Amino acid sequence: MSESEPTRHAARIVVIDDEQDMRQSISQWLSLSGFQPDTFASAEEALRMLGPDFPGAVITDIRMPGMDGMVLLKRLMGMDSTLPVILITGHGDVPMAVEAMRLGAYDFLEKPFDPERMTELARNAVKARALALENRALRHELADGKTLMRRLVGNSPEMVRLREDILDYGQADGHVLVDGETGTGKTLVAHALHAVGPRAGKRFISVSCIGEEDERLAARLFGPVEGGGLPLVEEVRGGTLCIEDIEALSPVLQGRLLAFINEQGSPAATRIVAICNQHALGRTLEDALRPDLFFRLAAMQITLPPLRMRGEDILALFNSYATDFAEEYGCPAPDLSAQDAAHLLQAPWPGNVRQLISIAEQAVLQNRRSAGSVVSLVMADNESAGGALTTEGKPLKDYVEAFERTLIDNTMRRHKGSIAAVMEELCLPRRTLNEKMAKYGLSRGEYI
Ligand SMILES: Nc1ncnc2c1ncn2[C@@H]1O[C@H](COP(=O)(O)OP(=O)(O)OP(=O)(O)O)[C@@H](O)[C@H]1O
């Protein structure tokens, strides 16, 4: 993210307060902390822009003329119970705050509150929201395992191995540990493990170990649940419990999780897929988890490779997402030049597949306006993410092959599958062209 565009991917927060001063100071604090606040003087106005897929959180005062914060909360919970709503309560509104929690409020802030506390809550709320939306999207799309396996793009040896592991481990039905850098596909793989296994028809519930106080997380997982209802381990019984950011689980909760696992018979009533974010760790997971828990979870382990180590998958992923976005935006997908391809292959991709998807989207939008090149996008994005171009760990052969494949692919597309035209443009004899197309899995039929 560049300095000049601090809010390009900033998390959105809707702020509702009838007092202008309060509204302004909350909004200033949030902006300074990197959020993108939208302020409203009344609940009615805010409701107009809050839909069930709103990708952020809400901070609202309780006491307001017209619709008050409690009624708003009820309306929002009716619309989408996973939308995090943080209520601002006046001094002495404790019973109201308790009622709000029962109704599903994310948390509350008692006036006068510490702005740091507010931004921390906001940060956690936004993270929880992203997770909820991500899982919802995946659930919609990935109802069955076949669809899901088809969504995994790439034919590098790492991807081939990954597909095999997902099928083997998924069907073996034991607990699995998934780790890898941010954006490498851990959450996607967790869903895949569930979808290809015998529990596919049962529930898949995700919970993150980051951003919730220990006691609250314990209560949510194991009960008793604030305001009644089932703890997650009960709700998910028979299905898969996906524990995100397991490296952040406190020692006490690790003990409870281990006890929970040990209490279950074999096969386990509830399957656990634990996800560890290597990037956030800075030490090995073996050090972060108690050994007995580690061994319980890590009997089946999937480590996702960083994108920069996946060679030609980078181009396959780019093309696949660019095609999707082009369709979505109703404009042609960008034609990758050989130089573009080289840059895509050499970029360090600290944000991995997620970062690549965002570049593919920007490239499509840029193409629509006929402005700029893919190269400059990739350079700028990776530089601002703190990485320089690299050739680390990849043999020259990979680049050459990736070049070749991209060139042939583009030329075939431009000539709509006319072999003669491609032979001429690339100065290749027919036999060589055929061999290369076979080698790269390109078939003429796709271009006609
Ligand atoms: N092999 C793949 N093929 C196609 N899409 C992929 C692949 N791997 C990941 N993705 C996509 O990349 C994005 C990031 O993946 P995902 O959210 O699973 O990563 P993650 O490792 O869980 O990231 P984080 O550590 O931030 O939680 C998602 O949109 C996912 O669908």
Ligand SMILES: [Mg+2]
């Ligand atoms: Mg994830």
